[in-house]
Amino acid sequence: MPTPRSLRRQNPITLVLAAILCIGFFIFFFSGGDGSSSLGERTGSTAASVLSPPSLPFRKSKSNEPPAAPPVVNYYMNNVTTSRTPIENEEKVLILTPLTRFYQEFWDNLLKLSYPHELISLGFIIPKTKEGNAAYAALQVQVAKTQAGSKNKRFASVTILRQDTESPLQSQSEAERHKMENQRARRGAMAKARNSLLFTTLGPTTSWVLWMDSDIIEYPPTLIQDLAAYDVPIIVPNCFQRYYNNDKKAMDIRPYDFNNWIDSPTAKEMAAKMGKDDILLEGYAEMPTYRSLMAMMHDPAADPGTKVKLDGVGGATLLVKAEVHRDGAMFPPFAFYHLIETEGFAKMANRLNWESWGLPNYLVSYSSHSPALVFDVTC
Amino acid sequence: MLPLHSSATKGKMHRNAFSNGQAGAYPSGGNGTFSIQPHKFQPRSQPALRRRRQLIQRILLVGGVFFTVLFFFFPDLRPNLGSGPLSYLTSSDDGQLETIRYYDLNNVQGTARGWEREERILLCAPLRDASPHLPMFFSHLKNLTYPHNLIDLAFLVGDSKDNTLQLLEDSLKELQANEDSRQHFGEISIMQKDFGQKVNQDVESRHGFAAQAGRRKSMAQARNWLLSAALRPTHSWVYWRDVDVETAPFTILEDLMRHNKDVIVPNVWRPLPDWLGGEQPYDLNSWQESETALALADTLDEDAVIVEGYAEYATWRPHLAYLRDPYGDPDMEMEIDGVGGVSILAKAKVFRAGVHFPAFSFEKHAETEGFGKMAKRMKFSVVGLPHYTIWHLYEPSVDDIRHMEEMEKERKAKEAEEEAKKARLEKINSQFDSKSSDWEREKAKVQDAVQKEKNDEAERQKQEEEAKKEAEIKKETPAERFEEKPEGQQAEIKEEKVDKPEQVNEERQEAPKKARDS
Structure with missing residues (x-):
């Protein structure tokens, strides 16, 4: 009698475990079914097809199905808000970065942002240069890791663009980069890269655009909420760089971004005398503009919430309401009122009746790996 | 764990x-x-x-x-x-969601033969209270010969008071439900955004001078919103098309693309009723810059906008529209600075570089004209085709409608008059005995008599001619002299014919002058 004996030989614990396993599997299957039925509720946050806005994730099509005609999609842009409380209103943020070099700290800080990641889309544009290829490879590894990782760390979508730069300055070294004659070509090309990135990734559901340079490596995790809380069209924190101060024998900070300024009569006079295609640049001794630089307004003792109205902004970290860009404010690659790129952007936004503001006491930091600026400051 | x-x-x-x-x-x-x-x-x-x-x-x-x-x-x-x-x-939605996308913008620069390289076109159309024109627009869409799956459609519907949105959605769904999958278009998005504009869209207020600057700026804003929300990294071309185009070639996309220019526009005319001259240049926003206009621009306030086609700003610019020759080479190109918005084909890289429709006064221009100016500023090629024409819908203006009403009244009065005449004649006929039958009988008799006489004479002539011929056979030389005469007569007739066409030409030249004067 083999059957009773084998039953007898089975341990009751084994049987119990097997039963649990069976039930577990059943529950597992049915819970899976429930999950798929709840998909319909979330269609608002996914794109209809591969063609749809890159700021939304899209559903993979089954390879064996014949491709269906893309559906007609309605976007209710009246409902896209930009408010003081972006998380409560589920406002989507697009973080755009023209990437020239990849810093691991940059990515780590991005992951630390406390803003819900499912509301954040990332966009990168990388030049097709040797340096760009390296940055591209490094970025790809990190992106793949994050987007396959745990769900609450995942971003809604990541778009990576490659483009040939028009005037490839072979050496991107700091000294070369800041030479005055190179500035116009470099910043013109940069402006075009920014525009390409902006106009291809800005979707119909985006509320805010956060511009962040690839060498910004330190900021509070609440950056987006903090800046959005001011509820102004364009806002910039103050950009600093940490460095080892040989005089004090300690780590110290120094101002870095000189594109945040309030205009001066001197600069206006200079502009009036200039030719149509000439541009005014900040931070060059041979061109003293006497503008009030926000970088110099930093006062650790003052109220950290102070805001000042600016006429020119830098692009290191810049939070913009999407409607400013939608109205047409872009980064002029040509001399616009003798201003170019981000400074020209502030001017163009101003022509469209949007104001720019700066936070002199809210600090974000540049990578200390980027070499120090070689020119001296004029005011 | x-x-x-x-x-x-x-x-x-x-x-x-x-x-x-x-x-x-x-x-x-x-x-x-x-x-x-x-x-x-x-x-x-x-x-x-x-x-x-x-x-x-x-x-x-x-x-x-x-x-x-x-x-x-x-x-x-x-x-x-x-x-x-x-x-x-696995858990339901994660595995099927794709979140990372890679694009190479070098592949979407736009080439002359885009349909062979499968280049995608974004077709943009801003709409407001446009439901009467939609059926016509959709018939144009269906007829486009460019592969439909490569065309993405984007519409911005705003401040509409009629059923534009509903009609648009239904038409689009019908389009995508077509049995023939080659008729299906690519991505289709409808953006709904109300800007709360006060400007009226009827013909009179739309074209009044005072309203122009504000109207152009708000139109520019709508265009920018549409483009920035709809442009994707996959697009090589962007095509702007007004819904109220009545006639356009089915191959218009290929025709414009073949020129391989950054920004290109056809000539836009509109048909008119016969009493207004039959046809008229419509889009005056495509022009070449002139010295006068540049000088004028310098004198104007920072926020002023020069609008074309009004006596207030005499710019003396060469307009694309006026250079049309119906028999000219449709491939002829002309460099222009301002661009009209009825039908613009531009490479997507133009928009990616940042060129847009200024909703502020950019070099004293706004919207499409400002777009042309900005594209030029960024060193893109901007070209118009003077002899390649598409036809805008004719919407009668208030004056035209009044005139048409008058004409209708006149016509009716005339008809009534004629009818009265007819009725009177009939009355006369029915009331009085007509003597005409007697007259005709007598007339026939007279005619018979005349005919008889004629026949007699013809016979007599024949006999005479035969006699003459016999005489000619004997003498050959006088016959030659006889033939010279008819030639001279023919020459005179020819001269008359040559004179007549010249008169016609003069009349033709006078006609457009009149039109311009009026």
Whole structure:
């Protein structure tokens, strides 16, 4: 009698475990079914097809199905808000970065942002240069890791663009980069890269655009909420760089971004005398503009919430309401009122009746790996 | 989690080993849970092997339970099993969601033969209260010869008071439900955004001078919103098309693309009723810059906008529209600075570089004209085709309608008059006996008599001619002189014919002058 004996030989614990396993599997299957039925509720946050806005994730099509005609999609842009409380209103943020070099700290800080990641889309544009290829490879590894990782760390979508730069300055070294004659070509090309990135990734559901340079490596995790809380069209924190101060024998900070300024009569006079295609640049001794630089307004003792109205902004970290860009404010690659790129952007936004503001006491930091600026400051 | 798990098994293993060992060494002590009954003979495998097998079984069991419970409570941790049949085991939406996209913008620069390289076009159309024109617009869409799956459609519907939105959605759904899959378009998006504009869209207020600057700026804003929301990294071209185009070639996309210019526009005219001259240039926003206009621009305020086609700003610019020759080469190109918005084909890279429709005064221009100016500023080529014409819908203005009403009234009066005349005649006929039958009888008699006489004369002439011919055979020379005369007559007739066309030409030239004067 083999059957009773084998039953007898089975341990009751084994049987119990097997039963649990069976039930577990059943529950597992049915819970899976429930999950798929709840998909319909979330269609608002996914794109209809591969063609749809890159700021939304899209559903993979089954390879064996014949491709269906893309559906007609309605976007209710009246409902896209930009408010003081972006998380409560589920406002989507697009973080755009023209990437020239990849810093691991940059990515780590991005992951630390406390803003819900499912509301954040990332966009990168990388030049097709040797340096760009390296940055591209490094970025790809990190992106793949994050987007396959745990769900609450995942971003809604990541778009990576490659483009040939028009005037490839072979050496991107700091000294070369800041030479005055190179500035116009470099910043013109940069402006075009920014525009390409902006106009291809800005979707119909985006509320805010956060511009962040690839060498910004330190900021509070609440950056987006903090800046959005001011509820102004364009806002910039103050950009600093940490460095080892040989005089004090300690780590110290120094101002870095000189594109945040309030205009001066001197600069206006200079502009009036200039030719149509000439541009005014900040931070060059041979061109003293006497503008009030926000970088110099930093006062650790003052109220950290102070805001000042600016006429020119830098692009290191810049939070913009999407409607400013939608109205047409872009980064002029040509001399616009003798201003170019981000400074020209502030001017163009101003022509469209949007104001720019700066936070002199809210600090974000540049990578200390980027070499120090070689020119001296004029005011 | 892991240490707990392993320690649990370890504990069991110890107990196991102990009980097994006990059972092996001391058969009498069989009170352990896992012990084997000693009173039966069993061929036993080696204890070490068995222990290992049991150990493995338990580890698997405990592991299985552990992961089942874990995955049940934490669906996030379920592994991604791809999109195959195994994907049913994974958590529902994650595995099917793709979040990373790579694009190379060098592939979407736009070339002359885009349809061969499968270049995508974004077709943009801003709409407001446009429902009367939509059926016509959709018939144009269906007829486009450019592969439909490569055309993405984007519409911005705003501040509409009629059923534009509903009609648009229905038409689009119908389009995509077509049985022929080649008729299906690519991505279709409808953006709904109200800007709260006060400006009226009827013909009169739309074209009044005072309203122009504000109207152009708000139109520019709508265009920018549409473009910035709809442009994707996959687009090589962007085509702007007004819905109220009445006639355009089906091949217009290919025709414009072939020129391989950054920005290109056709000539836009509109048909008119006969009493207004039959046709008229419509889009005056495509022009070349002139010295006068540049000088004028310098004198104007920063926010002023020069609008074309009004006496207030005499710019003396060469307009694309006026250069049209109906028999000219449709491929002829002309460099222009301002651009009209009825039908613009531009490479997507123009928009990616940042060129847009200024909703502020950019070099004293706004909207499409400002777009042309800005494209020029960024060194893109901007070209118009003077002899390649599309036809805008004719919407009668208030004056025209009044005139048409007058004409209709006149026509009716005339008709009434004629009818009255007819009625009077009939009255006369019915009231009085007509004497005409008598007259006709007599007339016929007279005619018969005349005919007879004529016949007699003809016969007499024949006889005479025969007599003459006989005489001619004898003398040949006088006949030659006789033939010269008719030639001279013919020459005179020719001259008359030549004179007449010149008069016609003069009349034609006068006609347009009149039109311009009026």
